Structure formats: structure tokens, C-alpha cells
Amino acid sequence: MSHANHDVLIIGGGVAGLVLALEVADQRGVTLLRPASDDRGASRWAQGGIAAVLSPSDDIEAHIQDTLVAGDGLCDEAAVRFTVEQGPAAIEWLLGLGVPFTRDASPGADYPYHLTREGGHGARRIIHAADATGRALMDTLKAHVAAHPAIHIRDDLTAIGLLQDGAGRCRGARCLDAAGRRIDLPAHDTVLATGGASGLYRHTTSPQPASGEGMLMAAETRRHADEPGVPAVPSDLPLRSPGHPLPDQRGGTRRGRATAQYPRRTLHAGHRPACRTGAA
Numbered sequence: 001m002s003h004a005n006h007d008v009l010i011i012g013g014g015v016a017g018l019v020l021a022l023e024v025a026d027q028r029g030v031t032l033l034r035p036a037s038d039d040r041g042a043s044r045w046a047q048g049g050i051a052a053v054l055s056p057s058d059d060i061e062a063h064i065q066d067t068l069v070a071g072d073g074l075c076d077e078a079a080v081r082f083t084v085e086q087g088p089a090a091i092e093w094l095l096g097l098g099v100p101f102t103r104d105a106s107p108g109a110d111y112p113y114h115l116t117r118e119g120g121h122g123a124r125r126i127i128h129a130a131d132a133t134g135r136a137l138m139d140t141l142k143a144h145v146a147a148h149p150a151i152h153i154r155d156d157l158t159a160i161g162l163l164q165d166g167a168g169r170c171r172g173a174r175c176l177d178a179a180g181r182r183i184d185l186p187a188h189d190t191v192l193a194t195g196g197a198s199g200l201y202r203h204t205t206s207p208q209p210a211s212g213e214g215m216l217m218a219a220e221t222r223r224h225a226d227e228p229g230v231p232a233v234p235s236d237l238p239l240r241s242p243g244h245p246l247p248d249q250r251g252g253t254r255r256g257r258a259t260a261q262y263p264r265r266t267l268h269a270g271h272r273p274a275c276r277t278g279a280a
């Protein structure tokens with residue numbers, strides 16, 4: 001077990017984890033848990049591009065409305081508004097880092113980079129790097145992260161649970177190395193940037209899908225905060241999914257509660273859970 005203290009621990013090295021690491025590292029030391037398999041995760045495969053209001057003929061309110069319509073009642077309007085309003089500055093930041101977005105040299109262009117129109121968007125507002133935007137983004141972000149003196153990358157570990165202090169606050173993560181040894185990474189602040197949960201479904205467009213591991217760890221930690229004395233190691237999947245088949249550990253599927261279901265990627269990596277239900 002390692003007992004080195006980390007200031008900010010970020011778990012997950014897709015676009016969210018890399019961007020946050022760069023944002024935070026100018027003020028604080030960052031440990032980025034980024035398994036080598038992250039290079040096959042969703043972020044690298046994002047293809048079409050990034051939506052933002054960039055053309056002078058486009059409009060923030062129009063982007064918000066297009067998003068709410070496409071979301072069909074599922075969107076948190078405040079979150080949509082915040083995200084859309086931050087879009088132009090975020091693209092400027094990425095351009096400043098050197099992301100090689102495709103330029104538009106045509107005489108009628110009102111923005112120096114090419115914008116496409118996709119899905120429910122009523123205007124051309126998708127900035128892209130040819131048809132491999134995720135790869136361009138990831139390569140650029142990774143280069144900056146690797147060069148930043150305040151970011152320490154751990155590519156040898158997978159997080160399996162969160163650590164808590166006596167007051168129930170999250171204080172780092174419990175991890176496994178490739179040999180299945182448990183390594184604790186205590187940290188003052190911990191961020192879960194572990195992506196989505198498409199790996200729980202039979203079909204997904206991501207070749208190395210995230211399986212909701214971050215959500216699982218957060219839910220387990222919260223549950224254990226109410227049960228003093230029980231270690232915060234995920235032992236089952238606190239999800240009810242009556243309509244959706246969930247993968248079992250033999251590669252089949254079943255419906256309903258997935259008990260003793262360990263993160264699939266952990267199993268793929270040859271790891272076995274150190275703890276199972278009731279045996280922490």
C-alpha cells in the first residue's frame with residue numbers, strides 16, 4: 001500500500017480528466033489516474049466535432065433552444081445554458097493549446113475554422129479536426145499534460161473504490177495494480193472523471209466503454225458514509241435496471257439488479273476484485 005499524500009486526485013484520463021488536470025495544475029499538485037486503456041476510451045473516438053456558437057451569424061439562445069428541443073425534456077436547462085455560454089471560450093482555449101481544427105479558407109467564410117451542421121442543430125456550429133476530432137483533441141491535451149510539471153500520471157492503476165476519512169469525506173481512492181495488489185492513493189480532493197456507462201449495455205459505439213465505475217464508487221461511498229465501519233469498496237452495483245440487460249461476468253446478460261458485479265474493465269485487465277459482497 002502507498003501512503004503518499006496527493007493533493008488533487010483525478011480518476012480517468014479522457015477529455016474531462018485531462019482538461020481538468022490542466023485547469024487545476026497551475027494552482028495545485030495533480031495526480032492523474034489514467035490507465036493505458038484510456039487511449040481506447042470514448043474521448044479518442046469522438047468523431048464529428050464540438051458544438052459551440054462560433055460564427056458571428058449564430059446565436060447563444062438558438063443553441064440553447066436546439067439543445068433543449070433535442071433533449072426532449074431530459075435537459076437541466078441551467079446546465080445547458082452554462083455549457084453553451086462557456087462554449088466559445090472553451091474552443092478559444094483549445095485553439096490556444098494548438099488543437100489542429102480544420103481551417104476554412106473559403107472566401108465566404110465568416111469564421112476561420114470550418115463549421116459543420118449536425119443532428120438537431122439549426123446552424124453550422126460544429127468545429128472539427130477532419131473526421132477525427134477526438135484523436136486530435138486527446139493528442140494535444142495529452143502532450144500538455146505530460147509536459148506539465150505539477151501533473152503526475154499514474155498509468156499502472158485502476159480505481160476500485162474511494163477512501164473516506166472519519167467524517168465520511170472522500171479522501172482519495174483505493175486502486176489495483178496489474179498484479180492485483182491493492183494500492184491506496186490518499187488525496188485531499190478527489191475527482192471522478194470516469195466517463196459514462198455504455199459498457200453496461202449489449203451494444204455501444206465505444207470500443208473500450210466505461211462501465212459506470214465512477215458512479216458505482218460514488219454511490220457505494222455515499223452508502224457507506226451512512227454505515228460507519230464498513231470499508232468503502234464497491235461490492236455490487238446499486239442499480240435497478242428492469243428493462244435493460246446487464247452484462248454478467250461470463251459475458252452473458254441478465255436483467256435486474258447486478259449484484260457482485262465488478263467493473264468489467266477491471267476484469268478485462270486480468271484483475272479480480274479484492275473484495276466481493278459482504279467480504280470487504
Ligand SMILES: Cc1cc2nc3c(=O)[nH]c(=O)nc-3n(C[C@H](O)[C@H](O)[C@H](O)COP(=O)(O)OP(=O)(O)OC[C@H]3O[C@@H](n4cnc5c(N)ncnc54)[C@H](O)[C@@H]3O)c2cc1C
Pocket residue numbers: 011012013014015016017033034035037038039041042043044045046047048049050051134157158159160193194195196205206207210211213214263
Ligand atoms: C464513437 C463515438 C463518437 C462520438 N462522437 C462525438 C462527437 O462527435 N462529439 C461529441 O461531443 N461527443 C462525441 N462522443 C461522446 C464523447 O466521446 C464523450 O462524451 C466524451 O469523450 C466523454 O469524455 P469523458 O472524459 O467524460 O469520458 P471518457 O472518454 O469515457 O473517459 C473516462 C476514462 O475514465 C477511465 N476510467 C473509468 N473507470 C476507471 C477506473 N475505475 N479507474 C481508472 N480509470 C477509469 C476510462 O478508462 C476512460 O478512458 C462520441 C463517443 C463515441 C463513443
